[in-house]
Amino acid sequence: QQQVKQSPQSLIVQKGGIPIINCAYENTAFDYFPWYQQFPGKGPALLIAIRPDVSEKKEGRFTISFNKSAKQFSLHIMDSQPGDSATYFCAASKGTYKYIFGTGTRLKVLA
């Protein structure tokens, strides 16, 4: 019930490609779904977040798609760049922002 399943575990794309990372949750009480980017040896940084009343949200090159009925959400990175190479985590929480994190996706964007 508390798990957030994330896939794929790793992803390699060419520069300019559109990597897509998927997450699925079970607890319908979750009401906040952020995505974080983490570089080696650094803390996670918030990229973009969405609430269940919206099906899509865009911020710059990052887009979240949210499917409430399927209990799934995904991150799309448009025009990916080598500098986007990092580990991406989805998360879910209800109210208290006690985040449950996905297992992470290591993205490598080739120049």
Next chain:
Amino acid sequence: GAVVSQHPSWVICKSGTSVKIECRSLDFQATTMFWYRQFPKQSLMLMATSNEGSKATYEQGVEKDKFLINHASLTLSTLTVTSAHPEDSSFYICSALTGKGTEAFFGQGTRLTVV
């Protein structure tokens, strides 16, 4: 965005000693802070929730006597790893809720190595 700072960024200590990690919210007051632990190439696992002026709430399986958390002010929470052992070596990360409570900001993490 709001800034959360951790100190130290890395620390090496001898087995059996204690080490303190600080988490500060630099430009906002944080009534709630969270402590996470991350093993290499793994996800972040919540250890405890720290509320200013009250006892921390620990997640199941986390030893409260080993991982002492103090949140004495609205801008500072500390995690003390007591009687550290090599298996405590990990990346410890804190996060803090802004006053608006809309999102949590993370510190840069502390790499603890116990030798």
